Amino acid sequence: MRILMVGLDAAGKTTILYKLKLGEIVTTIPTIGFNVETVEYKNISFTVWDVGGQDKIRPLWRHYFQNTQGLIFVVDSNDRDRVVEARDELHRMLNEDELRDAVLLVFANKQDLPNAMNAAEITDKLGLHSLRQRHWYIQSTCATSGEGLYEGLDWLSNNIASKA
Template structure:
């Protein structure tokens, strides 16, 4: 019963009740996509191998339906991302913020996603993961490296038509903090 209550409270907190959403979990390899999906699915952390094939999970509880797709982040997997753009409601883009040497590569992939016409109205939640690792750069450094210095704002903001919601949240999936605020923000922009 504890797991049911935990998931219900988490999804209610995130504002995903009475909503159906198709969410893509994207980012470079080793950013924490599969780990985050595991925590959201059953509240447990596990040691994961690299994702070589797209996986999908449907989280369902009462009136909540939340379909996620973890597409992997290695170079070969990135070529398949476009195949999943159809009818997507949101992108959760994870960045290993403890690996600044990969920020440029991550920016290239994020820029390609942001420039896609198919995703022009899709909200983007950017999670700077692994802030629990000592020496991890600040949110400001990550934002500057990704070219995301001007974003939507961390509260619910009324946007002009055609303006895509995008925001950065720092988090630690293993320590279980930060991403809840990000998903709460994202829920404001899911129809």
């Protein structure tokens, strides 16, 4: 399964990728370009593309859209100042023709932080209920503990399989 993982810079994409791949927390630096790893889970092979989220390189995201079956959009649940920016980037992407068949999984990350918005609040702020033609799901996660990550993969595997 080809999975594209995007989101604003510092949302936790690379930490999530390597927590899934290695089961450990790695020290990360801002991703310029991409990381790609194959994650095996329940006999399913997920090829996960983690693409840098800094504003200067977001225009490059579209080069990764082709053949994407599942889109993981990672949100820093603690970053209230940029949730509108996250919403705008998400909706801009979902309007792209190449992603019309991709299912959407939102990781509401950094749930371990005391001021983190919960999944319901993130759903509201990202305008997920307006996505009528899109199969989507939101999962609360904590990349450093791994909480919620495999539940997200379960949802992806069940929902991509059902579309195939």
